[in-house]
Amino acid sequence: MAKGTTTQEIPSKVLENNADDTSATRKQRRKAESIGQTSPPKKTKLINDGYCVFVGNLNNSKTFEEVTQSLEKYFMTQSLLVQDIRLAKSRKHAFLDLASNMDVTKALSLDGAMILGQPLTIAKAKVKTVDSLKKKAKGPKPDKKAKDGRCLFLKNVPYNATRRDIREIFPKAIKIRFPDQADHPSRGIAFLEFKNEAVASKIRKRKQGAKIQDRLLIIDPVGVAHKSDEKNVDTKPTKKVEVSPTTLFVSNLPFNVKEINIKNVFKKSVTITLPKKAGKARGYAFVEFANGKDAQNALAATKNATVRKRPIRVQFCEIKEKQEIGKEESTKLIVRGLSSETTTEILRGAFEGCLSARVATDKVTGKSKRFGFVEYESKEMCTAAKEAMVDSEINGSKVIVCYARSNSKRGERAPGRLGVNKRGQ
Structure with missing residues (x-):
């Protein structure tokens, strides 16, 4: 150390106090700046801005891309600009974002339009926000057991019954639901929800023996099988039943009925098929309309x-897809579900390269039986044609193509018509 210079030692405690003071002042400054520069409140994020429509009753047998493309193509042909399509995982409904309120009004007028063989249900969608969905997701999950306890399961319900008919018998029901969010009991069943389990139990005891349109209702708690069904429990998986949107099945007809009697009731029908045996009607008929809206009305x-003074039962025709008629590959195909206007020439044109094709017709009336046969030169060509016609349409009618039985095993026989098996043939 050089002479004449002095050093002054600073205590360590003083240095620590100064460091604490500087850090405290920095924090105060930052706090003051944050108070002075407050950020503006965030805007509520909307799922849709009000220009959105709900489209239901979609054909979920098609793929995701087919449904989306069909919706976009149809609305574009109607001069509507679709900004976004949000299709549900079940492919049964979708939400469409449009450009303006005018487009929404025009889209609502298209309710009942046919897309992929089914009439659409179009309604205005509610405006939803992200926050409302988060609150709904964070909310307590409903107790399924408690909900089932206050619900009743109705069976043997007439297909043409309405919610009003059911509410007349069960006025204390809070909600009345049909499977697949349908407007009518297409499967003959319904679900009733009551205020609590005690009310549901009392209603179940009181209403045993109740009828709708002279049909005895079967009332059970939800999740409990009826005693009469316990012996005949079907463990096989049930397949979904397709419904023809343009054809009605009319049953409980008198045996002396004529087509003109049915035409007087269904004045907008295009064709009426009245099966007969030995000159007498079989008690049911098939009534076909030009479009799904006329059939629904x-x-x-x-x-x-x-x-003829006899009450009839009316429902949509069911197309039950049966297993292949012939398990073994053959050179002949049977084509079911043909349109009544499909001729042999149209059928031959749909199956290119076939040796022969014919549409089965009634010997008396000459009308088409709505099925036909196509024959190929080899099994390989027949198999390729069968695979190519999966989920295909001929003359606007969806067809089912299967291998035909050989004549040596069993003669050519008409399949069950639209879900009704013909006996005695």
Whole structure:
């Protein structure tokens, strides 16, 4: 150390106090700056801005891409600009974002339009926010056991019954639901929800023996099988039943009924098929309409209709897809579900390269039986044609193609018509 210079030692405690003071002042400054520069409140994020429509009753047998492309193509042909399509995982409904309120009004007028063979249900969607969905997701999960306890399961319900018919018998029901969010009991079943389990239990005891349209209702708690069904429990997986949107199945007809009697009830029908045996009607008929909207209106209008003073039952025709008629590969195919207007020439044109094709017709009336046969030169060509016609349409009607039985094993026989098996043939 050089002479004449002095050093002054600073205590360590003083240095620590100064460091603490500087850090405290920095924090105060930052706090003051944050108070002075407050950020503006965040805007509520909307899922849709009000220009959104709900489209239901979609054909979920098609793929995701087919449904989306069909919706976009149809609305574009109607001069509507679709900004976004949000299709549900079940492919049964979707939400469409449009450009303006005028487009929404025009889209609502398209309710009942046919896309992929089914009439659409179009309604205005509610405006939802992200926050409301988060609150709903964070909310307590409903107790399924408690909900099942206050619900009842109705069976043997008439297909043309309405919620009003059911509410007349069960006025204390809070909600009345049909499977697949349908407007009517297409499967003959319904679910009723009551205020609590005690009310549901009392209603179940009181209403045993209740009837709708002279049909005895079966009332059970949800999740409990009926005693009469316990012996005949079907463990096999049930397949979904397709419904023809343009054809109605009319049953409980008198045996002396004529086509003109049915035409007087269904005035907008295109064709009426009345199966007969030995010159007498079999008690049922098939009534076909030009579009699904006419069929839906006819179903609603004939709720309490009669034919020759006899009440009739009306429902949409079911197309039950059976297993292949012939398990073994052959050179002949049977084509079911043909349109009544499909001729042999149209059928031959749909199956290119076939040796022969014919549409089965009634010997008396000459009308098409709505199925036909196509024959190929080899099994390989027949198999390729069968695979190519999966989920295909001919003349606007969806067809089912299977291998035909060989004549040596069993003669050519018409399949069950639209879900009704023909006996005695």
